[in-house]
Amino acid sequence: QVQLVESGGGLVQAGGSLRLSCAASGRTFSSYAMGWFRQAPGKEREFVATISWSGGSTYYADSVKGRFTISRDNAKNTVYLQMNSLKPEDTAVYYCAADVTGLGTTFDYWGQGTQVTVSS
Numbered sequence: 001q002v003q004l005v006e007s008g009g010g011l012v013q014a015g016g017s018l019r020l021s022c023a024a025s026g027r028t029f030s031s032y033a034m035g036w037f038r039q040a041p042g043k044e045r046e047f048v049a050t051i052s053w054s055g056g057s058t059y060y061a062d063s064v065k066g067r068f069t070i071s072r073d074n075a076k077n078t079v080y081l082q083m084n085s086l087k088p089e090d091t092a093v094y095y096c097a098a099d100v101t102g103l104g105t106t107f108d109y110w111g112q113g114t115q116v117t118v119s120s
Contacts, residue, residue: 007022035048
């Protein structure tokens, strides 16, 4: 069983920055692929970014490419999402997810989410 706890959300003005953190339980965190997803009010959940087990490969949605950076610290069992140049359309609940197969294709474990609100 993997437990994920997000933190770092909040209210920020457009153009500002936030860093989200996701702390994971489990002794094999370093073998998991990790991802960030988001869901805005009235919309379906969407992919934001993923990172491979080693951190060597990252993937981003086109809407956040160049503004967001996903990273991980396997010694701390934590994955991060640095969000810069935030826009009102980035407002959503952000979820951390784990793929224990390491492939980055099937995310079976999810956190409770953290709210990010960007004001114009």
